[in-house]
Structures are given as structure tokens and as C-alpha cells.
Amino acid sequence: MSIDASVRPKRRVRLDSTVIVYIALVVVVVVGAILVNTAGRNFFSTGNIRDILTGMSVLGLVAIGQTLVVLTGSLDLSVPYVISLSSLIAAETMRGNPNNIAQGVLFALAFAAVAGLANGLVVTKLKVNGFIATLGVGLIIKGYLDTNYKGSSGSVPTEFQYIGATGLGPVPISTIIMLALATLVFLFLRKTRMGHHIYAVGGSLEVSRLSGLRTARPVIVAHIICSVMAGLAGLLLASRLGVGSPTVGSQGGYDLLSIAAVVLGGTLLAGGRGSIWGTIGGVAIFAVLDSVMSAIQFNPFLKDVVRGVVIVAAVAIYTGRGLERRRARFSTKEVSR
Amino acid sequence: MDIEINDDLRNSDTRRPRMNTPILEARDVSKSFFGVEVLHGVSMQLMPGSVHGLVGENGAGKSTLMKIFAGVYQRDGGSVLFDGAEVDFTHPIKAMHAGLATVFQEFNLLPERSVAENVFLGREPRKVGFVDNRGMSRATGALLAELGIDFIDPDALVASLSVAEQQIVEITKALSFDARVISMDEPTAALADHEVELLHAIIERLKARGVAILYVSHRLKEVFDLCDTVTVLKDGALVWSGATTELTPDSLVRMMVGRSISTFFPAAIEGTKVGETRLSVMGGGNGYVDAIDLTLRAGEIVGVAGLQGAGRTELAEAIFGAVPFTRGTTILDGEKVTIRSARRAVKSGIALITEDRKAQGLALRQSVLDNALLVIRGVFASRTAVVRREVPGILSSLEISFRGLNQEVQFLSGGNQQKVVLTKWLATKPRVVILDEPTRGIDVGAKVAVYSLMRELAKEGVAILMVSSELPEVIGMSDRILVMHDGRITAELEPGSSEETILSAATGTLTGPLEEVA
Numbered sequence: 001m002s003i004d005a006s007v008r009p010k011r012r013v014r015l016d017s018t019v020i021v022y023i024a025l026v027v028v029v030v031v032g033a034i035l036v037n038t039a040g041r042n043f044f045s046t047g048n049i050r051d052i053l054t055g056m057s058v059l060g061l062v063a064i065g066q067t068l069v070v071l072t073g074s075l076d077l078s079v080p081y082v083i084s085l086s087s088l089i090a091a092e093t094m095r096g097n098p099n100n101i102a103q104g105v106l107f108a109l110a111f112a113a114v115a116g117l118a119n120g121l122v123v124t125k126l127k128v129n130g131f132i133a134t135l136g137v138g139l140i141i142k143g144y145l146d147t148n149y150k151g152s153s154g155s156v157p158t159e160f161q162y163i164g165a166t167g168l169g170p171v172p173i174s175t176i177i178m179l180a181l182a183t184l185v186f187l188f189l190r191k192t193r194m195g196h197h198i199y200a201v202g203g204s205l206e207v208s209r210l211s212g213l214r215t216a217r218p219v220i221v222a223h224i225i226c227s228v229m230a231g232l233a234g235l236l237l238a239s240r241l242g243v244g245s246p247t248v249g250s251q252g253g254y255d256l257l258s259i260a261a262v263v264l265g266g267t268l269l270a271g272g273r274g275s276i277w278g279t280i281g282g283v284a285i286f287a288v289l290d291s292v293m294s295a296i297q298f299n300p301f302l303k304d305v306v307r308g309v310v311i312v313a314a315v316a317i318y319t320g321r322g323l324e325r326r327r328a329r330f331s332t333k334e335v336s337r
Numbered sequence: 338m339d340i341e342i343n344d345d346l347r348n349s350d351t352r353r354p355r356m357n358t359p360i361l362e363a364r365d366v367s368k369s370f371f372g373v374e375v376l377h378g379v380s381m382q383l384m385p386g387s388v389h390g391l392v393g394e395n396g397a398g399k400s401t402l403m404k405i406f407a408g409v410y411q412r413d414g415g416s417v418l419f420d421g422a423e424v425d426f427t428h429p430i431k432a433m434h435a436g437l438a439t440v441f442q443e444f445n446l447l448p449e450r451s452v453a454e455n456v457f458l459g460r461e462p463r464k465v466g467f468v469d470n471r472g473m474s475r476a477t478g479a480l481l482a483e484l485g486i487d488f489i490d491p492d493a494l495v496a497s498l499s500v501a502e503q504q505i506v507e508i509t510k511a512l513s514f515d516a517r518v519i520s521m522d523e524p525t526a527a528l529a530d531h532e533v534e535l536l537h538a539i540i541e542r543l544k545a546r547g548v549a550i551l552y553v554s555h556r557l558k559e560v561f562d563l564c565d566t567v568t569v570l571k572d573g574a575l576v577w578s579g580a581t582t583e584l585t586p587d588s589l590v591r592m593m594v595g596r597s598i599s600t601f602f603p604a605a606i607e608g609t610k611v612g613e614t615r616l617s618v619m620g621g622g623n624g625y626v627d628a629i630d631l632t633l634r635a636g637e638i639v640g641v642a643g644l645q646g647a648g649r650t651e652l653a654e655a656i657f658g659a660v661p662f663t664r665g666t667t668i669l670d671g672e673k674v675t676i677r678s679a680r681r682a683v684k685s686g687i688a689l690i691t692e693d694r695k696a697q698g699l700a701l702r703q704s705v706l707d708n709a710l711l712v713i714r715g716v717f718a719s720r721t722a723v724v725r726r727e728v729p730g731i732l733s734s735l736e737i738s739f740r741g742l743n744q745e746v747q748f749l750s751g752g753n754q755q756k757v758v759l760t761k762w763l764a765t766k767p768r769v770v771i772l773d774e775p776t777r778g779i780d781v782g783a784k785v786a787v788y789s790l791m792r793e794l795a796k797e798g799v800a801i802l803m804v805s806s807e808l809p810e811v812i813g814m815s816d817r818i819l820v821m822h823d824g825r826i827t828a829e830l831e832p833g834s835s836e837e838t839i840l841s842a843a844t845g846t847l848t849g850p851l852e853e854v855a
Contacts, residue, residue, distance in 0.1 A: 195468070199450060206445070210429050210445050211445070212434075268449070
């Protein structure tokens with residue numbers, strides 16, 4: 001008798017949640033295309049595809065960063081204000097002069113990185129819950145914005161506006177940048193120790209600590225990357241608007257929408273499980289829904305209702321699956337001899 | 338078990354120490370918490386390639402000693418020698434790197450990460466700066482193979498593994514640090530018997546590699562089967578340390594508790610009568626159990642045996658309505674009832690003492706009193722004030738030791754926590770009590786208290802269903818023994834049936850009387 005047979009449980013292959021997201025995306029695209037066609041328009045027209053991809057780029061950037069933060073078990077509610085102030089810093093530094101582009105980008109991202117560092121330090125060193133810590137940092141930035149800006153300010157040169165306006169065929173440059181960064185972050189999570197440790201601290205701080213990890217670092221790094229991504233989103237918005245705006249971030253609702261996309265993408269809000277590609281899928285679902293609802297002239301007030309239903313349904317489905325899997329641990333059938 | 342020890346493996350172990358000097362030694366180690374000394378000058382030696390049992394009641398100081406070795410706690414006095422040199426581990430990871438690994442009862446694993454990622458957490462192998470995921474899987478597979486395990490996929494999520502498999506992952510992790518000492522805190526507490534065999538086979542392999550095992554266990558049989566030497570602690574002091582061959586089960590129990598094993602399972606109390614049927618289930622079934630025919634009578638203790646995964650806990654949860662039956666009929670005291678929720682069950686007078694005390698039985702950060710009143714407040718709120726006055730009496734009748742009604746239950750020992758759980762249910766004055774692994778991870782003294790309580794309840798006419806993986810417990814306490822296999826009750830055995838009979842029914846090789854009927 002070999003020692004293995006008696007404890008080997010039967011394992012069923014389960015769909016990864018990322019796969020489910022993309023199945024859901026396909027369903028949304030098919031149903032959306034049919035609805036749009038019945039409204040007499042072509043869902044797959046170049047213009048429409050470009051609109052959807054453009055819609056994905058800003059939220060995508062923010063959601064990539066948010067994924068990292070959520071994976072560590074934290075949250076970032078300061079992103080809208082980081083976006084707004086980054087756009088202002090960039091536009092005011094550039095002042096319409098193409099020679100200042102590099103400087104403007106640098107300043108905006110440096111500010112974002114500092115904001116992220118502040119978030120990360122408050123969460124890890126002062127042990128303030130991420131929700132409150134980033135809300136606080138966000139409010140501080142908001143206070144600065146409210147007292148110093150009454151409206152849009154600065155201007156970005158035409159050269160910089162190209163980033164937001166051009167594309168390769170139907171694919172906007174901004175979307176390509178977003179997807180390239182998604183790939184980079186995916187590789188970062190998969191191929192670096194820091195990436196592995198982001199999952200570890202989110203999975204269990206105690207296990208990570210007992211395994212000798214410096215548990216603050218992954219959280220701080222995730223917060224910095226998240227804010228820098230928000231800074232990039234601010235730059236992209238500045239490039240589209242041509243100016244910096246103190247309200248561009250909060251009007252977009254990027255804090256809650258990015259968290260929603262992350263969760264829709266199958267990342268556990270408690271941290272420790274999730275993927276970048278799931279998040280991108282979640283962002284795509286939101287973008288397609290938006291596009292379809294505009295195309296069929298859906299009641300704008302009901303748009304958010306649809307978004308809300310989608311996100312709640314998604315989490316309910318994941319939770320149900322999670323419960324089932326937990327149970328399976330206790331009901332694995334033995335292989336009888 | 339065909340455990341072959343690979344000779345190459347043995348020779349390749351360059352860190353193999355001399356066999357005649359202790360690899361780990363405690364000299365007069367003492368430790369206090371908040372001014373209370375919990376270890377009084379304990380000394381013990383652990384020899385390479387041997388298994389050393391550390392036994393004693395809960396609160397005897399076993400875990401504290403183990404955690405001092407592991408670097409979780411710092412000792413206050415005395416010294417710890419590892420491989421002949423005095424050591425002072427300030428962090429568990431330092432002990433791990435030195436070659437002293439600990440498998441705690443609560444696993445230190447990330448359920449959402451793979452086996453390989455868990456084994457190498459914090460030490461992920463890299464190639465040109467990037468984590469070598471494939472190399473990590475391969476290395477993990479090799480370590481598992483050294484333990485003789487070929488059925489755990491290094492890329493599987495830990496959450497998908499059974500408890501026994503997760504424990505193997507912990508041991509693999511210890512092995513990856515090239516551990517020369519592995520301490521295990523009640524490693525078999527959550528395992529079924531066949532899994533215990535597997536663990537013991539792994540321990541034999543580790544022994545043959547020269548690894549020393551410090552083995553904390555409540556199961557006396559294991560101590561005799563497995564341990565070469567034994568240290569007995571009582572109330573934080575050393576009682577005895579020496580070769581297992583010098584011990585008998587009776588002398589060991591006496592040293593641990595000052596009481597002989599013959600009184601371990603109390604006999605039925607004079608005047609206990611098995612009366613009318615309290616609860617019967619006919620053709621009960623759901624997604625986890627099937628074709629359940631079951632009768633519980635007043636004053637009767639019915640034991641349920643079976644392997645892990647046989648559906649015993651699921652049966653308990655089905656009767657209690659936590660995961661209700663979807664088929665069949667349930668009759669309670671002559672009335673047909675449909676129990677679709679735990680709340681319904683509680684109102685009908687059914688109590689379930691769950692298997693997992695910490696996760697399902699207690700609100701750990703709330704007080705003893707709040708926990709004792711949990712069910713009453715939730716279901717019979719109008720009786721709260723009355724029961725509030727009864728709680729201290731119930732607690733003291735169970736001989737619970739605690740600092741006061743306001744103490745948070747997380748600070749109580751396992752045995753005392755279990756007594757709080759029992760108080761919570763006794764407060765509801767149940768007619769049917771289901772106990773799922775009632776003595777898991779609690780000390781001998783508390784076990785006897787639980788057994789005595791079951792006898793008392795039986796005397797009062799309560800019907801008792803006890804699910805247990807401990808065969809001596811099932812045999813010692815049950816008036817009837819049901820054996821489950823694959824979600825069904827496959828045999829009904831007489832009281833006092835032998836372990837062999839129960840095991841063969843549990844593995845499905847014995848045709849029980851029920852199967853003949855069916």
C-alpha cells in the first residue's frame with residue numbers, strides 16, 4: 001500500500017474568476033451589440049470601438065493601481081484628488097510650452113508619488129485603516145484644491161494633447177499606454193518578490209510577519225504605484241482637456257469606480273487574491289455598458305443603477321463560489337480502497 | 338507503509354549532527370506573563386533522529402515551551418542550547434533559518450497562494466533578479482518527494498487542500514529551511530486516523546534523516562506509538578522526562594493529571610433510563626449526506642464515527658438546520674418538524690456544539706458572559722434576565738477557571754473556551770444535544786468534564802449525538818455507535834465494539850446491519 005492513495009481527494013477544476021470576468025465581458029458585448037443594432041447603429045464601428053477603448057484608458061490606469069492597493073488589503077480613496085492636482089501641476093508647469101512637457105510630467109508624477117508615500121506611511125506606520133488614511137490624505141489635497149483653485153488653470157501644449165487624441169487605427173495611444181502598464185504591473189506581480197509579497201501581506205499580515213517579511217514595504221510600494229497611476233490618469237485627462245482642472249478627478253468618481261472595477265474583476269476586497277487582467281476585464285465591462293447605454297439613449301439616471309446591479313451581482317457570485325470552495329475542503333470524498 | 342529511505346539522501350545531508358549529543362536542550366527555562374510564572378525552571382533534551390513527546394494538560398506549559406524554542410516568546414530565565422551553542426531567537430524566522438522549525442496548530446499558510454509560494458514565502462528563488470516560478474515549483478515538488486508525497490501539486494492553491502495536506506505543506510516548508518528540529522503542536526488534532534498514519538510515516542522519514550521531532554500531543558496512544566522519549570509537564574513544572582519504554586499509559590496519565598485512566602470515561606449515572614424517542618430522521622438527505630435514518634432516544638448517547646469527509650459534520654449540521662436536509666422527514670418528540678435554519682433548531686430545543694470552537698462557537702473578542710448569553714439573547718430574548726442569573730452557576734458547575742465574567746474568551750485555554758460554548762447551549766435547556774468533536778484540542782481534565790456533563794444530560798433525559806474522530810471516546814461513551822461512510826450511515830454497532838470493527842465499517846469494507854436491510 002502506498003501512503004498516498006488514502007488521503008487524495010478528488011478535485012474539480014474550477015473556472016478562475018478572471019475567466020468568468022471575460023465570459024461576462026463577451027456576454028455584455030454580444031447583448032450590447034444586439035441592443036445597439038436594434039437601435040439602428042453599429043456597435044462594431046471604428047468610432048464606437050475607439051470610444052469604448054478611450055473610455056477604458058483613464059479608469060484602467062486608476063484601477064491598475066487600485067488593484068495593487070486592494071491586493072495588500074488596503075484601499076485608496078484619495079485617487080480623485082491626486083488626479084485633479086496632478087492635472088493642475090502638469091498644466092501649470094507646462095504653460096502651453098512644449099519645452100516644459102518633461103518637467104510638467106515629472107512634477108505631476110513626483111507629487112503623486114509623495115501622496116502615495118504619505119498614504120502608505122499612514123497605513124503602515126500609524127496603523128490607520130486604509131479607508132480612513134486615504135480618505136484623510138484625499139481630504140487634505142481636496143482642501144488645497146478648493147482654496148487655491150476656482151476653476152481650470154494652466155494649459156498644456158498641443159504636442160502633449162496628441163497623446164489623448166491620436167491612435168493607431170481604432171486604438172487610442174492612451175489605451176495602448178494603459179495596456180502596456182497593465183502588462184508591466186502583471187509581470188511585477190508575477191516575477192518579483194515584491195509582487196509576491198503584495199499578495200502575501202494581503203492574504204495574512206501575521207503569516208507574512210512570521211515568514212520574515214518586512215510587511216510594511218509591499219503596502220507602501222502598492223500605495224505609491226497606485227498614486228503614480230492616478231497621476232498618469234491626471235496627465236491623460238489634462239492632455240484631453242488642454243487644461244488642468246481641480247474637479248476632473250472627483251467628477252469622474254474614480255475612487256469608487258476603480259474599486260468597483262477591481263472587485264468586479266474578481267479581486268478580493270479583503271486582499272490576497274486577484275489579478276490585473278481581471279481588473280482590466282472589469283474596466284472593459286463598465287466601458288461597454290456605458291457605451292451601449294449612451295447608444296440606445298438609456299435613461300441617464302438609470303445608468304448608475306445598472307452599474308450598481310452589475311457590481312453587486314458580481315460580488316454575490318464570487319462570494320457564493322468562495323463559500324462553495326471552503327465547504328469542499330470538508331466534504332472531499334475519500335478514495336476508498 | 339512502504340517507506341524506503343533513500344541512501345543518497347541520507348549521505349547528502351551534510352548538516353547531519355552527531356547522534357549522541359542533544360540537538361536542542363532547555364536548561365532551567367522559566368517564563369512569566371504579567372507576573373504569573375507559567376514555566377518553572379524546565380529542563381529537557383532532544384536527541385537527533387528521535388521523536389520526543391511533550392505531554393501535559395492544557396495550561397501545563399507545553400505550548401509556552403515550544404514557543405520559546407521557536408522564538409515567538411523570549412525566556413525570562415535559564416538557557417536554550419541548539420546544536421551545543423546557546424541561542425536566543427528574537428523572531429521565529431531566525432529560529433527557522435537556524436534550522437529549528439515549528440508547525441503550529443494554527444497553520445501559517447496563505448490559503449489563496451500556491452503550495453510552492455507558501456513554502457518559499459520570503460525566500461522566493463530568483464533568476465537574474467526575477468522570481469523563478471517554475472524553479473520554485475520544481476524545488477517544492479522535490480521536497481514533497483523527499484517526504485514520500487506525490488499527490489500534492491506544488492501549483493495547487495493551499496485553500497483547495499485538506500487539513501492533512503496543509504499540514505504536509507507546513508512540514509515541507511520546515512524541510513525547505515533544512516530544519517534539524519521540527520516541533521509540532523498537536524499535529525493530529527484535526528486529522529482522521531488514516532491521515533495520522535500518513536503523518537507518522539512522514540515523521541519516520543524525517544527521523545531517518547536525523548531530524549529531531551518535538552511532538553506535542555493529547556493522544557496517549559500516539560505518544561506510545563511514536564515517541565522515543567517523553568517529557569511530562571504539569572502546571573508549568575517538569576514532572577518526568579525519560580524513555581517511553583519506562584512508561585505505561587496508566588502511569589503517564591497519572592503523571593499528567595494525578596488521576597488514573599480507568600476513570601477517564603465516566604460510567605452512566607445511576608438511574609439513567611433510555612426512554613422514548615426524542616428525535617428521528619427518516620430518509621434525510623441533502624447535497625452532502627443521503628439516506629439518513631436515525632433515531633435518538635431520551636437518555637441515550639449515540640456516537641458517530643467515520644473518516645474525515647465521511648459526512649459526520651454535515652449530518653450534524655443537517656439535523657441542526659445549518660445546512661438543512663432537503664429530503665426526508667424529521668420528527669421531534671412525536672411531532673413532525675421542518676428545520677430549515679439554525680434558529681428554528683434552537684427554538685425546537687436542539688443544540689449543536691460545533692467542531693471549530695474559535696470560528697463557529699465563540700465570539701472571541703467578547704466576554705465570557707456575552708458568549709454565554711449569545712443564543713439566549715438571539716433567540717429567547719425575553720428570558721435573558723433570568724438566564725443571566727443562572728450563568729455563573731452553570732459556569733461553576735463546569736469548573737471553568739477564568740478571571741471573571743467580563744474576561745474576553747480569546748484569553749481562555751481551549752478547555753475553558755469549550756466550557757463557555759457548553760454554557761451557552763446549556764442555558765437554552767436543550768432536549769437534543771449534538772456535539773461535534775467535543776474534546777478536540779482540550780486537555781484531559783476538561784475532557785473528563787465534558788464526558789461527565791454528557792452523562793448528566795443523559796440522566797436528565799436529553800438525547801445526545803456525539804460526532805468524534807477519537808475512537809476510544811466513541812467506544813467509551815456511546816450507547817450505540819453509528820458509522821458513516823461517503824455521506825451515509827453504513828453501520829450501527831453495539832456499544833463496546835472494537836476499534837478494528839469501527840474502522841473497517843468506516844472505510845467501507847464491512848457490511849453493517851443497515852446495509853443488509855437496504
